[in-house]
Structures are given as C-alpha cells and as structure tokens.
Amino acid sequence: MTETTVVKGYSMDTTATARAQDSRPPGRVSVAIIGGGFSGLATAIGLKQAGVEDFVLFERAEGVGGVWRHNEYPGAACDVASSLYSFSFEPNPDWSRPFAPQPEIKGYLERCAEKYGLTGHLRFGTEIASAEFDATAGEWTIETATGERHTARVLVSACGQLTRPKIPNIPGLEGFSGEVFHSAEWRHDYDLTGKRVAVVGNGASAVQLVPQIAPKVAQLTVFQRSAEYLIPKPDYPHRKLEHWLYKRVPGALKALRGAWWGIGEYVNPALTLDMSPAVRKAYLAPFYYATKAQLRLQISDPELRAKLTPDYQIGCKRILLSSNYYPALDRDNADVVTDAIAEVAPNGIVTADGTKREFDAIIFATGFHANGFVAPMTVRGLDGRELNEQWATGPEAYLGLTVNGFPNFFLMYGPNTNFGGGSIVYILESQARYIVDAVRQLNRSGAAYFDVKREAFDAFSAEAQRRLAGSVWAKGGCTTWYKNEHGKVTNNWPGLMIEYRRRTRKIDLRKYEVVR
Structure with missing residues (x-):
C-alpha cells in the first residue's frame, strides 16, 4: 500500500x-x-x-x-x-x-x-x-x-x-426592473423600508423572514403554492438560572437533549409507516390540533384562514414552527396570493388569473x-x-x-x-x-x-x-x-x-x- x-x-x-x-x-x-x-x-x-x-x-x-x-x-x-x-x-x-x-x-x-x-x-x-x-x-x-x-x-x-439556491424559471424574470434575490443570498445593502415586496414561497425560510420584514415594508405579498402546517415555536430568551443549571447540574443538558430526541423519534413512525389518513392524524393529534388552534387564534379573516389551511395529510411536508408568521400575514399591509405566477413584468408579477401586482423587490424563498x-x-x-x-x-x-x-x-x-x-x-x-x-x-x-x-x-x-x-x-x-x-x-x-x-x-x- x-x-x-x-x-x-x-x-x-x-x-x-x-x-x-x-x-x-x-x-x-x-x-x-x-x-x-x-x-x-x-x-x-x-x-x-x-x-x-x-x-x-x-x-x-x-x-x-x-x-x-x-x-x-x-x-x-x-x-x-x-x-x-x-x-x-x-x-x-x-x-x-x-x-x-x-x-x-x-x-x-x-x-x-x-x-x-x-x-x-x-x-x-x-x-x-x-x-x-x-x-x-x-x-x-x-x-x-x-x-x-x-x-x-x-x-x-x-x-x-x-x-x-433554487430560483424558479419564470418567464420575464430577467427583465424585472427592481431588485431580485434569494433568501440564501440576502442583499444586506438593499433597504426594504417603504418598498412593495413580493416573497415567493412560504416554507421554512419564508416563515422566519416574513415576520421580520413585514413591519418595515409598505406592502408585503406572499405567493403561496400550498399551505403549511404551522405549530407554535416554544422559543424565548434563556434565563440566567437555566444557563446555571446547564453548566452546573450534571446531566441537565443531556436530559434536555434526550427529551427533544424523544419527541422527534415519537413523530417518525407516523411519517414512515403505512397508515390511513385517520390513523396518522390521530397519532399526530397534539401537533395537528396545535396547528388548527394557532391558525384560528391568530388569523381573524375567514378567507385568509382558508388560504392558510393545508389540503394534504400532516407530515407530508415538513411541519414548521413559528408563533409570529400568522400575525405578520394578518397585518393591513400584507396579502397572501395562491394563484400561480404566470410571468414577471418589468415592474411586477402577473398571476394565472391575469392580475398584475406591482413590486419594487422580489425575494425568492423557494428552497434549494x-x-x-x-x-x-x-x-x-x-x-x-x-x-x-x-x-x-x-x-x-x-x-x-x-x-x-x-x-x-x-x-x-x-x-x-x-x-x-x-x-x-x-x-x-x-x-x-x-x-x-x-x-x-x-x-x-x-x-x-x-x-x-x-x-x-x-x-x-x-x-x-x-x-x-x-x-x-x-x-x-x-x-x-x-x-x-x-x-x-x-x-x-x-x-x-x-x-x-x-x-x-x-x-x-x-x-x-x-x-x-
């Protein structure tokens, strides 16, 4: 050798x-x-x-x-x-x-x-x-x-x-006169304040970035292909006591890790095994009803709520975590469009129903x-x-x-x-x-x-x-x-x-x- x-x-x-x-x-x-x-x-x-x-x-x-x-x-x-x-x-x-x-x-x-x-x-x-x-x-x-x-x-x-990063091949995109970028290639030098912004996609990255930009833009439009199952995210700033506990108490951090591992392992059989839709829904009931409750509590408009309700089995797409995405879409300056994008015009986006919406920037949150x-x-x-x-x-x-x-x-x-x-x-x-x-x-x-x-x-x-x-x-x-x-x-x-x-x-x- x-x-x-x-x-x-x-x-x-x-x-x-x-x-x-x-x-x-x-x-x-x-x-x-x-x-x-x-x-x-x-x-x-x-x-x-x-x-x-x-x-x-x-x-x-x-x-x-x-x-x-x-x-x-x-x-x-x-x-x-x-x-x-x-x-x-x-x-x-x-x-x-x-x-x-x-x-x-x-x-x-x-x-x-x-x-x-x-x-x-x-x-x-x-x-x-x-x-x-x-x-x-x-x-x-x-x-x-x-x-x-x-x-x-x-x-x-x-x-x-x-x-x-994956950007869809949409007719006319190269002729758009405004700013175009992917969420994974964020333009930090471009100020979104007061702009009319289109976000194409509503997956994991969109769920995180939309609440951050919604308060500063003039108009936010999310183009959604299909709704997501969204459960509340148990996130908050850690307190000093927690940091002390994880550093000083033997096994505390390992136990926390094990608990999260157990939750993930509990979910996996419902995703991988051949179950009927009813059995799968029952198995994932804590998650399913958490998504339903959050949607009802955070979205007041029945029409918008209908747009944000998934029409497929829970788990088919990744279950997302967020407590502030729905409130961002419930703002007066926000809109959700479910019609397919037909083309990009020099100053906006035209959907399959013929409607044209004007934008200053298009952000693709379309994954990889x-x-x-x-x-x-x-x-x-x-x-x-x-x-x-x-x-x-x-x-x-x-x-x-x-x-x-x-x-x-x-x-x-x-x-x-x-x-x-x-x-x-x-x-x-x-x-x-x-x-x-x-x-x-x-x-x-x-x-x-x-x-x-x-x-x-x-x-x-x-x-x-x-x-x-x-x-x-x-x-x-x-x-x-x-x-x-x-x-x-x-x-x-x-x-x-x-x-x-x-x-x-x-x-x-x-x-x-x-x-x-």
Missing part, C-alpha cells in the same frame, strides 16, 4: 480573511473532505479523534459553517432545538434561546473547528469542480474550479442537500436544489461512469453513504438520510463514525479500495423504496422536495433515527468488495 504524507501548505487561518487561491502546491492526502458545515466538521473531528491526521477539508467559502454561513436572512434560526441540533460530544450550555439564531450556530461551528485542532487541515476559498477515481492507483484525483489538482485515497462529499447531492461537481468512478448520470432516475446510496462503482467514496447527508422528526446532526455523527471506521479498516487491511457490492446496494435501495411507498411523503397528497419528478422519495430515511444509528455503527466489509 502506498504511503501518503500531509502537505504542510494546507495549514490555514480560520478567520474569514483566510485565502486559498495562492501558490501552494497540489498535495496528496489519505482523506479529502468537501464541505465545511456540520457534515464536514463531524467527519474531520472524528478523524482527528481517531488519530488520523492525514486529511484536508476543502470549503468554497472563506470559513466554516456551511448553510449557517450562507443563510443570513433576517430571522434565520434553527427550527430544531439547539440542545439536539449540536454535536453530542460538544454540548453548549450558552445558547441564548432554545432555538438558536444563525450567528450563534455559525459561531458554534467556528469554535468547534478551532477547539478540535482543524486549523491546519482547512483550505478555504476552494471549490471542487470534479473528482475521478484511478483504480490502478486506488486514488481519487480531485480538481478545483481553478484547475489545481489533488489526490486522496478516500473522498468524502459533505456538501449537504441544501446548498444550491435538494436532489443532486454532489451537483454541480462531476464525480467519475470505475470505468469512467459519472455519478449524476447513474442517478438519472433518482439518487441512491447504500445506507445513504456509498455507491456501487465509486470506491472509497462516501456521502454525508446523502440519499435517504433526511428525517421528518429529530435532528440531522444526530445522523451526521452516525455517518462520521461509519466513515472513520472505514478509513481505519482500509488502513489496516492493506487494501487498495472498498467498493460496496452491487447486490448489497440494490437490496438496500429496494428495501428503502418498499418501506417508503407507504410513507406520508409518498401518499400524503402534497408536492415536496423529498420526492423527485419520478415519484421516488430520494431524501428521507424509512425508519427511526435509532435504527440508522444501529445500522451505521461500523462498516460491514461483507457488504463490500475489498480490492487488494
């Missing part, structure tokens, strides 16, 4: 001013990680704790944080309790609120990178354009957007599912391209096969982690690893442990590479789709990013979080071709 060495030039500053496009020579490492969010950091910290120092983490931005670095829209915050939406090995007793705002989460990730000694492994300002596997050498050749080349035995894609997983990066495995082409009818991966024909390649937050209830960080830690164990086994075995067997890959894909066929995402009557245009649920796990943790506890080499 070929020995590899760390290239000293990878040492970098963790500040936002750190630059990567310099004269450093290309390098060879054991493990290359692409992405500096929760996924990439979980893997990097896991390698570090396992004594593996021969790795580099590539990040296209100028610092760590991933989506929590890029999404800086007003009101951006976690909608999973921060005691659970954080690393289990790095609990934080100092969150200012139960659901931390974006700057705190970004700061938390920056502190983790520094505390766990990742500084010398980070390479910022480096976007990866392509990766190709060389079976003879047992290595991945990785090329950056600037043409720089690197090689690694193991490649980890930690790009995440929600990284590329969630089914590409590695796009726009090109990944080529054995025999030159290209990953996106192989995924033409929908992404698949064994345990959401590995793909047949792409040896020594691991996905973080890959296909079928999302959850309707719980925290993705819990899942990312499970995946990181699996990848670290795979790196250990690869080093111990003397093998050139591991490639998941076709039969194991196919069996898992068939199992996942069979189980998901009865899920609320497949049968709930809604359109969602969890499901692709072929009707295949590509993003979500078909069971409980604890099942995923058990099945990824360590790599099972019986499922892999070990090539020496």
